[in-house]
Amino acid sequence: MQTEREAVEIAVHSEPHGDGFGGRLNWLRAGVLGADDGIVSVAGIVVGVAAATTSSAAIVTAGVAGLAAGAVSMALGEYVSVSAQRDSERAVLAVERRELAEMPEQELAELAAIYQGKGLSPATAWKVAGELTENDAFTAHAEAELGIDPTELTNPWQAALSSALSFTLGALLPLLAIGSPPAVRIPLTVAAVLVALAATGAIGARLGGAPVWRATIRVLFGGALAMATTFLVGHLVGIAI
Template sequence: MVTVESAARPESHGAGLPVRSNWLRAAVLGADDGIVSIAGIVIGVAAATTSTSAVITAGVAGLAAGAVSMALGEYVSVSTQRDSERAVLAVERRELAADPAGELAELAAIYEAKGLSPATARTVAEELTATDAFVAHAEAELGIDPAELTNPWHAALSSALSFTIGALLPLLAMLAPTAIRVPVTAAAVLMALAATGAIGARLGQAPMGRAAFRVLAGGALAMIATYLVGHLVGMAI
């Protein structure tokens, strides 16, 4: 049985489990990108030269460029999303000021469409409107919590940090002795990719084996391609 109290309790769009899972999944994907991108760079350079300093320099440069690129991309993307959220919230605020009775009826209709009786839906709408009409409409109509808008700075910093953490793995693996650094790096990268693929799938409630295989296959192809390119360039010069 649906009570007025339970129906009036809005679904959390703030710092609940789904939102935390989205952030964690984004962090895993950022780390995965860092692993593959920098592994491709250092393995490609290592195929062209035996100079450890050249390999590490290229890797560090790639890490810096990748982290900045990821941060800027996330900042722009999330800023656009935040602007869109603010725009629709402003429209909702104007509609509430212009036609409060019509907005109340609209809110009641939303809860009625969810399965409440007309009388219960009206009661829920009236109680929520009395508490905070703007928040009630933002959450019910738009799925937005006005107090928990997306933060572009958080997204940018999180993306840059996760990319950097992932990128450090192939960089550190390349410090192995010259004769074995490529296979050591490849093995470390493939194990890390399997782990990130499984974690990302678990967070998204998808089959872990299939996701891990896709990530492994993509990472392996990237390393093979960059190794061959580096080897050919090294031979040419």
């Protein structure tokens, strides 16, 4: 027979509580995807330029420019996106705080109804809601109603820096590989990129709980297609010029 204490623990732990382990996995998965983006983007640039010219200076310059532009673009995009999410979180939290101040009885009933919906008996649901409200009403309602921990709001600066760093780390691989002797620079770069993409695809799939082989093949196909396309374009432009 379930005791009241066990019921309280079930009710509390059934709600989101900050980022936690799942949140860290999401950040790690985002970092892997950012690195994958850096690998493909810069590999496409340097392979395309290498197909048009054998000038090491031109190839490296294009690669470095692509790395810088991509990292800045990723950081700005992530900052804007996460800032918008944070603003939305703050807005709904402000509404919740105001409702708690203006109609505490209705909010208590709403919280009890949430726990009843999770399977608790009416008496236990009201007891849980009452004890949580006495302890920290705002946090209890934010987590149960909104799925937000008010002490763990998303950080746009952290997201921007993480995105820029992961893109840069991924982009360094093709940039270093393309510095090989002219006779082997393209096949060596392609081989290195495909190995790296296979690794990032497998890691990303593992973190996301998706089938590893399917995700790996999908990433490899996308990377190979990107490099083949830029190689062909670079070769045709090089001939035309």
